[in-house]
Amino acid sequence: MTVYCFGSINQDHIYTLPHRLAPGETLAASGYGVELGGKGANQSVAAALAGTVVRHIGAVGAGGADAALAAFGVDVSGVQVVAEATGHAIILLEPEGENSIVIHPGANRAIDLDQAQAALSKADMGDLLLVQNETAHVAQMAECAMGLGMEVIYSAAPFDAQATQDVLPFANILIVNAVEAAQLQAALGVPFEDLPVETVIVTKGAEGASWHARGTPEIHVPAMAVDAVDTTGAGDCFTGALAAALDEAMSPQDAMRFATVAAGVQVGRAGTAGAMPTRAEIDAALA
Numbered sequence: 001m002t003v004y005c006f007g008s009i010n011q012d013h014i015y016t017l018p019h020r021l022a023p024g025e026t027l028a029a030s031g032y033g034v035e036l037g038g039k040g041a042n043q044s045v046a047a048a049l050a051g052t053v054v055r056h057i058g059a060v061g062a063g064g065a066d067a068a069l070a071a072f073g074v075d076v077s078g079v080q081v082v083a084e085a086t087g088h089a090i091i092l093l094e095p096e097g098e099n100s101i102v103i104h105p106g107a108n109r110a111i112d113l114d115q116a117q118a119a120l121s122k123a124d125m126g127d128l129l130l131v132q133n134e135t136a137h138v139a140q141m142a143e144c145a146m147g148l149g150m151e152v153i154y155s156a157a158p159f160d161a162q163a164t165q166d167v168l169p170f171a172n173i174l175i176v177n178a179v180e181a182a183q184l185q186a187a188l189g190v191p192f193e194d195l196p197v198e199t200v201i202v203t204k205g206a207e208g209a210s211w212h213a214r215g216t217p218e219i220h221v222p223a224m225a226v227d228a229v230d231t232t233g234a235g236d237c238f239t240g241a242l243a244a245a246l247d248e249a250m251s252p253q254d255a256m257r258f259a260t261v262a263a264g265v266q267v268g269r270a271g272t273a274g275a276m277p278t279r280a281e282i283d284a285a286l287a
Helices: 039-049 066-070 113-120 138-147 161-170 178-188 234-247 252-267 279-286
Strands: 002-006 010-016 031-037 053-060 075-081 087-093 099-104 128-131 151-155 173-177 199-203 209-213 219-221
Touching (some): 002 113, 002 138, 039 066, 039 128, 039 234, 053 113, 151 161, 151 234, 173 178, 234 252
Parallel strands (some): 002 128, 010 087
Antiparallel strands (some): 087 099, 199 209
């Protein structure tokens, strides 16, 4: 089986701050680094390192970050090179491990839909597709995947009510954090059981994650106890690892545990894509 990811590819510019910025304050960073990022790329890397075959579909500008993505073992034959600049993010990392992020979409919003769907056409029935809200054509790609008999896992982030409503009819699993879950319920005015999607997963940071599926009891798994160093990309790590686990036909309980442990390992060190754990590291933490 194969995990496809239609998603963003960014260059992350990470600034380590001595304290949280106050309004109007100018502050010298205590550290700086550049690495691969974007919710799509992060999820692809997390899934690939967790042990599954991953093919990424997206776009970069000239000299973009696709080579860095390929270095993690991700198939980038579906990545387009476009005239727009590669997407990038400015990440302000605070001492407690929390962060603030500003994103410029760039090439992620200039993807050619026909080329993207052509890359997806190689998928087999039962393959998985990961999608998020950082690229153009998300609903169209999710609909195309469903038509091919694929399972669609949708991370509704960054949260946009209209985008989420457009994608939900073509998603099998919706993943949101606690804040996004509240925003979604407020926007639609319906409880989880009435959402047009079979399964909703809510990630809750240090409180773990919950699996809500129609007709079955809620599954809750606790987070792994860890001293957080950097929470950037933790949700993407969870999603990518979950996709790898489901691709191996793990049960929902086991897949959720696998994903929360992977995220626990990831937040225990600095970085985004570069901090994603390998399968050996996840298995060791599980043991």
